[in-house]
Amino acid sequence: MESIRELLLILLAVILLVQNLSNVEARYHHHKKQKNKGSTVPPPASPENPVSSSPSYSPSVPSDPYPNDPVNSTDCIFDVRDYGAVGDGSADDTAAFRAAWKAACAVEAGVVLAPSDYVFKITSTIFSGPCKPRLVFQLDGVLMPPDGPDTWPKADSRKQWLVFYKLDDMTFTGKGTIEGNGQPWWDLPCKPHRGPNGSTSSGPCDSPALIRFFMSSNLVVSGLTIQNSPQFHMKFDGCEGVMIDKLSISSPKLSPNTDGIHIENTKSVGIYNSMISNGDDCISIGTGCSDVDIADVTCGPSHGISIGSLGAHYSQACVSNITVRNAIIRESDNGLRIKTWQGGTGCVSDLSFENIQMENVRNCINIDQYYCLSKECLNQTSAVFVTGITYRNIKGTYDVRTPPIHFACSDTVPCTKITMAEVELLPYEGQLLDDPFCWNAYGTQETLTIPPIDCLQEGEPQSEQEVSAYGC
Ligand SMILES: *[C@@H]1O[C@H](CO)[C@@H](O)[C@H](O)[C@H]1NC(C)=O
Ligand SMILES: *[C@@H]1O[C@H](CO)[C@@H](O)[C@H](O)[C@H]1NC(C)=O
Ligand SMILES: *[C@@H]1O[C@H](CO)[C@@H](O)[C@H](O)[C@H]1NC(C)=O
Ligand SMILES: *[C@@H]1O[C@H](CO)[C@@H](O)[C@H](O)[C@H]1NC(C)=O
Numbered sequence: 001m002e003s004i005r006e007l008l009l010i011l012l013a014v015i016l017l018v019q020n021l022s023n024v025e026a027r028y029h030h031h032k033k034q035k036n037k038g039s040t041v042p043p044p045a046s047p048e049n050p051v052s053s054s055p056s057y058s059p060s061v062p063s064d065p066y067p068n069d070p071v072n073s074t075d076c077i078f079d080v081r082d083y084g085a086v087g088d089g090s091a092d093d094t095a096a097f098r099a100a101w102k103a104a105c106a107v108e109a110g111v112v113l114a115p116s117d118y119v120f121k122i123t124s125t126i127f128s129g130p131c132k133p134r135l136v137f138q139l140d141g142v143l144m145p146p147d148g149p150d151t152w153p154k155a156d157s158r159k160q161w162l163v164f165y166k167l168d169d170m171t172f173t174g175k176g177t178i179e180g181n182g183q184p185w186w187d188l189p190c191k192p193h194r195g196p197n198g199s200t201s202s203g204p205c206d207s208p209a210l211i212r213f214f215m216s217s218n219l220v221v222s223g224l225t226i227q228n229s230p231q232f233h234m235k236f237d238g239c240e241g242v243m244i245d246k247l248s249i250s251s252p253k254l255s256p257n258t259d260g261i262h263i264e265n266t267k268s269v270g271i272y273n274s275m276i277s278n279g280d281d282c283i284s285i286g287t288g289c290s291d292v293d294i295a296d297v298t299c300g301p302s303h304g305i306s307i308g309s310l311g312a313h314y315s316q317a318c319v320s321n322i323t324v325r326n327a328i329i330r331e332s333d334n335g336l337r338i339k340t341w342q343g344g345t346g347c348v349s350d351l352s353f354e355n356i357q358m359e360n361v362r363n364c365i366n367i368d369q370y371y372c373l374s375k376e377c378l379n380q381t382s383a384v385f386v387t388g389i390t391y392r393n394i395k396g397t398y399d400v401r402t403p404p405i406h407f408a409c410s411d412t413v414p415c416t417k418i419t420m421a422e423v424e425l426l427p428y429e430g431q432l433l434d435d436p437f438c439w440n441a442y443g444t445q446e447t448l449t450i451p452p453i454d455c456l457q458e459g460e461p462q463s464e465q466e467v468s469a470y471g472c
Helices: 002-040 094-105
Strands: 077-079 088-092 111-114 119-121 125-128 135-139 142-144 160-165 168-173 177-179 209-214 217-222 225-227 234-237 240-245 248-250 261-264 267-277 283-285 289-299 305-310 316-330 336-341 345-361 365-371 385-398 405-408 415-427 437-439 441-445
Touching: 077 094, 094 111, 094 125, 094 135, 261 267, 261 289, 283 289, 305 316, 305 345, 316 336, 336 345, 336 385, 365 385, 365 415, 405 415
Parallel strands: 077 111, 088 119, 111 135, 119 142, 125 160, 135 168, 142 177, 160 209, 168 217, 177 225, 209 234, 217 240, 225 248, 234 261, 240 267, 248 267, 261 283, 267 289, 283 305, 289 316, 305 336, 316 345, 336 365, 345 385, 365 405, 385 415, 405 437, 415 441
Antiparallel strands: none
């Protein structure tokens, strides 16, 4: 016994010693790397060069265990003020942001810093890569676009404002706010019912999406407050590997087309710990998305979490493996919705909605394969196949203006493998238990659903469909 203890103690001492030695070595090594980098990166034109102003670091002082650790030095921080940003809320800081981006992009783990207590204004900008790995855009202050369509530069796209393009391994974070100044865009007479006497004027009506990630991979977006977007708050297209955490997204309930987070043609996405309130879909998932995990998200007021619309203009759409867990949806026009156009092809499969709390929501659970924005959609024989949809532990209250459960599946391509377990929805006001609606919907109820859903057909349809037959 005694000897084993001694042996262990000796072993521990050796381990500690070795660790200490390797720590020191790692620091020397790191310092050398920093120094090399400093000499190869051309210093920016700014007089307040952040590279040269960093404190000098002496590695040979053993008494101080953490002498200006190079990991935490200012070497890699590119403060937009050092590139001429004013941050008074009215000056145009675009050039400064572009220059800081360019400098940070060129070094590993570069940080573009927009510090707190400043309000930066920039025009539509494409922050493009490729950049060195681990680039960080750190927004601690306020960042905003020009104030509405009248001051939007004529040469700039009206479809997007901040664009991140061709990046890999990049983080957009900070405790700051992106203020979209959306009101003048929402008030354009071409927006629904904003024209004279509540009409809707015709004509082009482009309004910029606030933040767009395009053709990029391994992205982290966290901590930010994003508000009052002219149109979509955040959009991911053609991306792979997206981690969204602790975002606060908000726009008024009646702001048109202000989707919270929209993803399309994007794979491997996590959306966690976020609050979204807006005037359109809270989270919308378009074609070409798979392996999406959404958890601990609160939506509302909003239009809920939406898959689609899919299959417009006879297109093929594929969406698979989407999980939504531990979400709250309140004061929303829709809860969990899948919408497809008639005439499309493809498949929506393996969706799971679990532990969702509804508060005064219209159309809590909804599959609509007759989605149509005009009155003239003809019935078609082809449709996007919907299969393998699980609703588990969905509880709360619904707005009695619409039935809480609505499965309107295609005439020719039934929805299959719908699983309902512990779904209990009660009217928010009044006693009316509105009857669920189903058309051509097949599946199983593991427990008794409230309100009772007799219209869901048990089992499988006669002619069983194969996912593979739909080209996904
Ligand atoms: C740098 O050090 C400061 C003070 O020790 C700390 O508060 C901050 O979080 C560190 N930053 C990074 C990026 O590690
Ligand atoms: C709006 O409605 C008022 C009252 O009905 C009418 O006098 C006015 O001409 C209408 N304006 C337009 C632009 O249609
Ligand atoms: C489904 O997506 C999750 C990520 O959300 C992933 O971990 C898992 O492997 C995927 N499942 C399949 C069968 O691809
Ligand atoms: C299309 O089919 C649906 C379901 O069978 C039916 O309710 C609807 O009336 C049809 N619409 C047209 C335009 O034929």
